[in-house]
Amino acid sequence: MNSDPRTVRSACVRVADWPIITAWNAEPSRRDTAFAVLERVGPRELVRAASPAARALGVVPGLRKREAEARGVDQFVEADLSGEARRFEVVARACETVTPRLTIDTPGRLGFPTRGPARYFGGDLALGEHVHAIVGAVLGDDAGSVRVGIADGSFAARLAAREARHHDGCLVVVPGSSARFLAPFPLAALGDADFAGLLERLGIHTLGDFANLPSADVLARFGPLGATRHALARGLDPAPVDLSVPPPDLVERHEFDPPVTRVDTAAFAAKALADRLLAALARRGVGCVRVRVEAETEHGEQLVRVWRHEGALSATALAERVRWQLDAWLDANERGTRIVDGDVRAEQDLAVLSEMGVDSTTGALVMLRLVPEEVVASGERQMGLWGGDAAAAERADRVLGRLQGMLGIDQVGTFVVQGGRTPAERVAFVPWGEPREPRRPLHLGGEVAVWPGRLPDPAPTQVFDPPSPAELLDRDGYPVVVNGRGELRRPPAWLRAAAVPDGGGAVRGWCGPWIHDVRWWDIRQRHRRALFQITIGDDTAETACLVSIEHGRAHLDGVY
């Protein structure tokens, strides 16, 4: 079979368990311990990667945290996407000595077309081994995790890189034989569990089976998305099918005056750039699948990196990638100048890189540009979510974005109602621009989640988070105590708190206690509390309060 002329011969460089290696670098003492890197997917915490010791215990990516705990792993690390991207810049720079046309798919994996470099190095295998060696050199102890795959099309190259584990870290699929190479892989390799499941039920189990179906039938049955995947399974790279080169006026740029050295300042500008770029693209009905991030430093250095995304990039995803990239550049810059307070590994990186003739960035950024490299027709365009006046939403968005720049991303946002027991627990603050998803969903698979011991409505109009200190005393002036069974010894008679009028007063009405034993299964996070609704004051003026007692101490949680 001849290779399709549209298919670009590509290489894929992958560092296995990149999240683990990043975690090791952050904390070298973790190297021999069993731990897992967690990522939050909706309400759940799933294992993103497991260290070799944890893998030996049977912990695999995709497992829930609780299941991982059941298998004996008790150390967990939050996924640090920005850190992963920052560290990966070292790998990207090493590969840049081979070719300038790098595309980062995700931290831990990058690709490039091999035609030019393969000729220079004398064939695909020589190129692959060279890349394997240089990436291994910058990774030091972790060199064994480097995988290089070369094949027709980036999809086949990616799978080749995955298989390279069995071939000393470097696997080259002979030109024209990608389809044969792909045939035995399971459908899950396509990266869409739903689609794979559907085909499984139809009796199709491998990419080869799928590839053998007639393309016209696949298109008729599964639509354009199915046709794209069918092409992948046949060893064709469908990415170039409806690609067009975007016109130059779609380039978005921002000049920094004065030059910036801080990542968050630059990242904030990047967010605005990403919004503008995607708005401009959306007006033309296209989405961006590959974007080039370009920056210029005050010393005239040009930094360029290309990021690719399966499916079109959203504004948040794009801004995130730009931020990671800026992180990597500015961080490298800072490390270059800050030798004294020794990040030893970073210095090693720099030393290795400079031996290889790779310079680190110097100076602050003066310019940032986003260039859409590949665009695809976007199937559907999502209209405004908020309903109501779109212009008002746009105005609000602009103002809130500006305030975020002034006060910090986390200081501006909206609340979202979620599951919980107390008024403070039942809402979550979401920074502006982030998806408004509750941490604890209100509905679980169509059923309303039940929270035993939830306080009845109405909710307090003022909520103190954290609760402010108070004193709840009985008739004799002793603090009110709730015993282990949740029984109240003596009723409350007096409340003292700075946040209520006159600093407190005699208790008129009260009810409770509502006993909460929060996260009783988790010894570190467990806490027990008793809550009361209490009114104080006299016939002319009453104040209703929400008071909690925890560890024998009273707190004012809210005022109604």
Added chain:
Amino acid sequence: MTGTAVEPVGVEPVVSVEPVVSVEPVEPVVMDVMGSMPSPTDRQRAAGRLQLAALAPRVAPVAPAHLRALPVAAPLGDLLPGGGLARGATVAIDGPLAPALSLQLLAAASAGGEWVAVVEPDDRPGDFGALAAAEAGVALERCAVVRRVTRDRWPVVVSALLEGARLVIAPVPQRLRHADARRLVARARERQGILVVVGSGWPAEAALRIHGQASRWHGLEAGEGLLVHRDLLIEIDSKQGHRRTWCAQAS
């Protein structure tokens, strides 16, 4: 919004200017707009449009100030002059019930599909009762909250928020400068937004001053029952005079 005729007096003379009845004299401007060779039907249509354009201001609904107000739900709405909040006004709320009453105003603006914003001061983080706001009818996805606003940044933040939201609730910081306060009042008027300042010590003028004096709760006894609803004692000062009444808050 400001463009629509506010006072009925201003409407009259518009009609008499245009000779709208004659069909013949068609201005060249209209032909440009049509963008094609004018066939007789085009010409007629253009003339018809002119007629309509001339009529439009005459039949446009006239909205006096009290109708342009944001309606506020009972019980607070019944006490306010005009039954609601006039756009562009500054409202000062103080007293122990200030948080509860400001949520009512927030809900009034939010129910009309407007964007609203809440400023939380630096010294009282997590002060905004978001759940109570949702219960009062505030659409939380259109309610921006700005946290930990320091005293020196307060005027800038409030001024920016007035640009993006119809109603802004902000607790008055200590030792607010008179000039800053007046600038914000002017800003609210210019943007047709409503500035609700919570707490005593608002140094500038306010179209409406609400004092949430006291409440009486029903439903809770010693050791039994639950908080159900309350009566509110509210004092209102406006140009229309002074009112002080007890009213029941809907539960």
